[in-house]
Amino acid sequence: MDFNFKDIEAKWRERWERDEVYKTDMYDFSKPKFYALDMIPYPSGQGLHVGHPIGYISNDVVSRMKRMQGYNVLHPMGFDSFGLPAEQYAINTGNHPGDFTDKNIATFTNQLKKLGFSYDWSKEIKTHEPEFYRWTQWIFEQLYKDGYAEHKPKYVNWCEGLGTVLANDEIVDGKSERGGFPVEKRLMKQWTLNIPAYAEKLLSGLDELPEWPNSTKEGQRNWIGKSVGAEVEFKVENSDLSFRVFTTRADTLFGATYCVLCPEHELVKRITTPEQKAAVDDYIAACAKKTDMERSELNDNKTGVFTGAYCINPVNDERLPIWIGDYVLMYGTGAVMAVPAHDTRDYFFARAHNLPIKRVVEGGNLDEAAYVGDGVHVNSGILDGLNVADAKEKIIEWLESRGLGNKKVNYKLREWLFSRQRYWGEPIPVVYLENGETVLEENLPLKLPEMTDYKARNGEPPLNNATEWKNVEMNGVKGERETSTMPGTAATAWYYMRFIDPHNDTALADPELLKHWMPVDLYIGGAEHTVGHLLYARYWNQYLYDKGISPVKEPFKKLVHPGMLLGENGEKMSKSKGNVINPDDVIDAVGADTLRVYEMFMGPITEAKPWNTQNIEGSKRFINRVWSVYINDDKIKDEPNKNLEKLYHKTVKKVTSDYENLSFNTAISQMMIFMNAVSKESIFPFEYAKGFIKLLSPLAPFISAEIWERVFDDKNLIDYQPWPDFNPELARDDEVEIPVQVNSKIKARIMISIDEDKESVLKRAREAVEISTADKEIYIPNKIVNFIKK
């Protein structure tokens, strides 16, 4: 009888759903908890491809094992359902973006269910539903009340063609990624969240995450970009104006030969001399057209113009020309002191504009490049003779004692731009009253209004078209609602808490439940979220921790990034390349269990690996072999079989620890070895047969559930069975073959018992290679013997 996977899978999908087998009783605190979370997907129109489930399957295997091991497991799924494609659909068709979203969610849900995931669907979250985003808005309001949310003018990437602000990664070659419209810098009032205020906590928190990948922690450290240096004040000559520069190389102050302000610096207009005004204005206008991307292309072609003004170097009263240049960013103080001898960018700029280069540190060749290394200071007054580290310390002390500057810690991390000129997002719950007051919406959720016209017009967001919604009156005062919405990353910055109590309508979650269930024990999702989602999520969690709402400092205990799934020839899988494989087609052809086994057998989950349709054959044969051993053969008997004893215990041991470590490919390999051995035997002892099918069940839940019901217990599901034990004594070999080397070359092999007496092993080893003495005998228990003869 063949394994009829289609009927069997349908049967068990129905059974699991009907009996709510995977529903978690959140208030059952009698068992230890395990929270296994997948990064929730955006429900795109394309549906899932075979790459997505790699992470989901991994987490499902662990969840299913943990349940059988007696944990109370929370394993939820949901959808990050606000987003651009739905909005684009609405603009194009005039239909509500929710229609498109609901349709896609239905497709995704269907696909996920076919894969046999043990999600508790009763806790499903859709981030576009008011029941959920009510609390996203609530968190925003708390941030506002605590002074972390501000509405202020920001330079943004404005795209007239799309009528919206774009993030840097939505711009390619100065044009919008979608549509290819030009993008320019524009000063607009935007909501921002003060994530830099949490820079230090976000940085130190990383040290408490031993189960995070190093690359992710490094990525966040670099993104936060802490640097310790000094802020130094430069006075503008013949005026009472001054500006501050930040430098990590205060020791090179004596080598400064000019200063550069960024074109947006507020001082530029006030200090530019009449003779230079035309040149400066032209330059500023040209810069506004450039995007951040263009400006940040690292090259030696540094542009800039002289303002005509001079400033005074506080350490030696030298007169330095003030330039503007777009290689200086509107970040930090927006101004730098230039030391061309010891900074590569300053060096290029000085060369391009014939500015002087003055050495203050020995080393390198200044005719060829700036010297940025350590060395003895020269031409530096009080610093002469010191190395870089000592000189830094001394000059900062000197500056501080004279009030000319101070030690300063700087972070690259910028404010979180929180406004989007879009419809399909969470409304920002703010009203601007006629009397100038800004007030928060009291009745949350503030729902999105129904509309028919989703297009942005006249530089205003789409919600501006909802006149009735927008114009409000509060306590007799007229006002207008904020018409921008929140970015996509807002919901995912906290959704992991909502899964714990998704239908609570008095708090974002019951504090008692949060305390029991946080943090997430295993979080699986793509490495592309290293500095986006994962940093914002840590920020909101830390903020909510400080408010006493989140019970933990860090929300995700263990983090795993699945490697990218590539096409058959190692290329990226994408719609445009036409090499996307739909899991539905694979499931139709070979069944969900085989697909799950294959995806886990391909290799370590963290590695990128190519899809290979032919290789599925091996997983299919394995599943079919399991079926014939249990259903077709007549070898499962209540009799012992010594031949399988050790292998069985070894297999239980290895599969258990491999699942725990997410090393599924080696677990499967071990199960294949076991099955191969079983098919050569005529007796498959009852207990081993039971134990093995339990080991297989997290990985291949359909066939395992069916076999369990048919062969062992037709009333109680396999999911409720305890995880098999192994006997450590039996899980190790009694005897082992070890090589005997002479001068590190293998000359013989002998069988020894495990932990056999050293002298006895050496004696037999000597006999095996026919030597009586050696200059040196190396003996590693149970591993190797090596005789060294000169």
Add this chain to the structure above:
RNA sequence: GCCGAAGUGGCGGAAUUGGCAGACGCAAGGGACUUAAAAUCCCUCGGGAGCAAUCCCGUACCGGUUCGAGUCCGGUCUUCGGCACCA
């Protein structure tokens, strides 16, 4: 450029702390069963020399440490991922 990860048969990949390199699987070749095919089962399968026992070479490249290196150290090259004028 900086940060991170990796480089092992025809292919996907195994290899506790340094201790038999190539587990498991795919493909390939040979055989059994079959009227035939599919399915299944058995054998071979890193390279070279040899009738053979056996020997030599082999984990990107060069060097080092060690009785012993895929694994540790120094240097080089390549690939992938992330960040990029942050003063």
